[in-house]
Amino acid sequence: MIYIVPIFVLFVFLYGAFKKVNVFKTFCAGAYKSIDLSFNLLPTLVAIFVLLALMSQAKIDVFLANLCAPILQIFGIDKNLAMLIMLRPFSGSASLAMVESIYTNFGVDSYIGRCASVIMSSSDTLLYISAIYLSKTKVKKLGYTLPLGFLIAIFSSIVACFVCKFI
């Protein structure tokens, strides 16, 4: 598994050279976009991190985690992942902020840190996607899409926590 990233990166660079793309210029052009992206994300991140900090000062995060604990336990999910699982379908930056706070509080390589990583990368922001994908259509009724989307998100969290126990 440790070879995947190096080989992937090497392949992309070599393939670019093979296709006669200016590798250096193109890489820089792509990297340049990160400035816009980070600064556009900053206000949202401030809002979310302030929220998380206030919640932890007021111990509301602990309260919520304990509240969800009995339900989550049935599915073998650690209670400290409750906030992340709840935020994931709603906002990408909020869940990223949550992952960061899990990394700092429990450690990246802890079981919870690994679960958080897998949950983060194996589901996506359902509400944002449905809003933006339907923005040019005349859809008024979403039918089963959203409830099913939430069900799939919960399913993916359960699988993530289960798989992380063994690998």
Next chain:
Amino acid sequence: MNAIFLSLIVASIVSLLFTGPQKVLIGLNDGASKALSFSLYMLPIYAIWLGILELMEKSKLTEKLAKLLKPFIRFLFGKQDETTENLLAQNIAGNLIGVGGVATPSGIEACTLMQKENVQVVPQVAMLILLNSSSLQIVPTTLLSLRQTYGSTNPSNILAPCLITSLLTTIFAVFMAKFFEKIKQKRSKR
């Protein structure tokens, strides 16, 4: 998001009014400065992967991947016209390698084409949305870098669990989407 944000922030501040009002300012400051340092962590990570993704697009690697996906798309969405199929392929290929920039515009186009004038969501559009929100990404690039930044001894040890979880979730999503589509068809026939 608005409702969640508002209720949680009000609940936090109200409860802090009773337990320690001085903690409100601490929370505000801590949160905001943490947000800044976090986005400074993220900036170089985004720079690396956006650079690599730009290379993949310019060298037409994304397009090549899209071509390989055609049979898979026929299975999921049934027969569509050439343009729609290409858009769907682009969307899924973009998702697989985690290029939101490629995936989103083609996803919007594909949805608009498949939805036509219908007010109720057509099954193909529901399928695309569910597929996208179950996340198909093979290598979670930015997350791997983030793990490295936060001092993981082996950032890649989440690759196998990620792959297994993504695969199972996607199969589950496809199965459920097809299942609900069938139920709906049966109901409308009555």
